[in-house]
Amino acid sequence: MTYPVRASAAQQRFWFLRELDARSPVYNMPGVLRFTGPLDPARLERSLRAVLSAHPVLLARFTEVDGVPHWEPAPVEEFELAHADLRGAVAEFGPEAVEQVIAQEAATGFALPAELPFRALLVRGGPEEWHLAVTIDHLVCDGGSLPVFLRQLAEHYNGRPPAANFYTYAQYCVDEHTWLAGATGLADEWHGVLPASPVTAPDVAAPTTPLVEGRPDGAQGMPRHWFDVDERTAEAVKECAGRTGTTPFMVFATALAALLRGADTPQTVVLGTLIANRDHPALQDVVGPLLNVSLLPVPLGPTDSFHDALKHVRDSSLRAYRSRYTPFQQVVRAVTHEADPTHTPFDVMVVMQPPTDPTPDFDGVTTELTEIDNGTSPYPLTLDIEPREGSCRCSLRYAADRYGGTGIARLAERYLKVLAACAASPEEAIGGER
Numbered sequence: 419m420t421y422p423v424r425a426s427a428a429q430q431r432f433w434f435l436r437e438l439d440a441r442s443p444v445y446n447m448p449g450v451l452r453f454t455g456p457l458d459p460a461r462l463e464r465s466l467r468a469v470l471s472a473h474p475v476l477l478a479r480f481t482e483v484d485g486v487p488h489w490e491p492a493p494v495e496e497f498e499l500a501h502a503d504l505r506g507a508v509a510e511f512g513p514e515a516v517e518q519v520i521a522q523e524a525a526t527g528f529a530l531p532a533e534l535p536f537r538a539l540l541v542r543g544g545p546e547e548w549h550l551a552v553t554i555d556h557l558v559c560d561g562g563s564l565p566v567f568l569r570q571l572a573e574h575y576n577g578r579p580p581a582a583n584f585y586t587y588a589q590y591c592v593d594e595h596t597w598l599a600g601a602t603g604l605a606d607e608w609h610g611v612l613p614a615s616p617v618t619a620p621d622v623a624a625p626t627t628p629l630v631e632g633r634p635d636g637a638q639g640m641p642r643h644w645f646d647v648d649e650r651t652a653e654a655v656k657e658c659a660g661r662t663g664t665t666p667f668m669v670f671a672t673a674l675a676a677l678l679r680g681a682d683t684p685q686t687v688v689l690g691t692l693i694a695n696r697d698h699p700a701l702q703d704v705v706g707p708l709l710n711v712s713l714l715p716v717p718l719g720p721t722d723s724f725h726d727a728l729k730h731v732r733d734s735s736l737r738a739y740r741s742r743y744t745p746f747q748q749v750v751r752a753v754t755h756e757a758d759p760t761h762t763p764f765d766v767m768v769v770m771q772p773p774t775d776p777t778p779d780f781d782g783v784t785t786e787l788t789e790i791d792n793g794t795s796p797y798p799l800t801l802d803i804e805p806r807e808g809s810c811r812c813s814l815r816y817a818a819d820r821y822g823g824t825g826i827a828r829l830a831e832r833y834l835k836v837l838a839a840c841a842a843s844p845e846e847a848i849g850g851e852r
Contacts (some may be wrong), residue, residue, distance in 0.1 A: 446555065472496045
């Protein structure tokens with residue numbers, strides 16, 4: 419591979435978004451591997467270096483060439499595993515001493531390009547208690563990359579290294595650029611999809627949507643409100659999807675669109691969503707940002723039923739999937755004629771998480787993987803759906819300067835009501851359940 423390589427379309431968008439607030443942790447991907455037992459720190463560091471060598475994008479240094487970001491990997495020798503021995507602090511102050519250090523690590527943004535977009539800190543909290551805090555910038559990673567990273571880290575630590583990667587993210591960047599250079603009309607089917615004034619966010623002034631309630635003046639941050647979809651509703655969602663030729667995600671998105679529709683006039687509700695571009699076998703073991711953002715425009719009339727709305731969501735979802743390799747910047751230009759690469763024509767994101775992969779085993783120690791919530795999000799309101807066995811765990815992440823906790827809690831209650839009605843009786847009119 420000849421470096422530097424031109425950044426992928428996803429990386430270019432992240433690059434321009436980061437420039438709005440370069441040191442913000444909003445694009446941090448933090449997590450912690452907790453080990454109990456006789457961990458070998460030197461062996462762990464060698465394993466980290468081996469994985470970084472196999473996935474050089476994690477060591478990327480970015481530069482701009484004619485206004486376009488390019489990257490090349492730093493030598494793996496530049497990576498150093500940081501260490502913090504907190505056994506004394508834990509003995510005096512308890513486990514909160516470790517959690518405080520990990521939280522601070524997760525909330526610290528990257529000073530790119532001076533720093534590497536990957537860092538790791540090994541915290542020792544007891545004689546056989548270890549915490550590996552890893553923070554990665556979204557510019558070089560995505561959620562689908564993490565299982566690959568963790569599995570290969572364990573394989574190296576256990577002395578059974580994986581086969582060498584025959585396809586890397588650098589090759590993906592080259593192939594994508596070549597394909598895009600020869601492709602035409604990628605976003606043609608998006609022209610005319612959005613009306614002049616679509617609904618992109620809940621109407622905070624509407625008396626039926628008091629989302630500002632509970633918002634203190636000057637509030638900041640991105641709190642998260644958790645709620646559960648019970649087994650009965652989750653099963654109804656699956657049955658509804660089966661009857662209507664859709665998917666559970668589409669049913670969840672339909673309920674959200676129905677809830678966000680404000681006036682009793684024809685409106686198009688616009689949601690954002692994410693698509694994981696890992697359908698090709700060569701991409702299964704690639705570490706790098708392969709997620710693409712897309713739009714779900716949902717036209718709704720005053721007399722539409724949930725079934726009508728579900729059909730619109732299905733059509734929009736299929737359009738988004740057909741355009742999964744089309745850079746989001748091109749889709750935005752097609753629907754809004756907006757050339758700003760940082761522009762996002764929606765405020766509400768809906769994401770259904772894939773099934774969680776089991777934490778890989780490390781020889782001689784027990785391991786627990788913990789996701790760290792650094793209290794940030796690039797979108798004002800995000801519905802996150804995590805399928806569990808027989809049920810779903812959901813959350814609403816919201817911008818505290820726009821929405822209040824009490825209003826969001828009521829929105830979650832109303833969402834559950836609308837979701838249950840949509841799944842049980844899709845032929846019913848939307849208006850009566852909002």
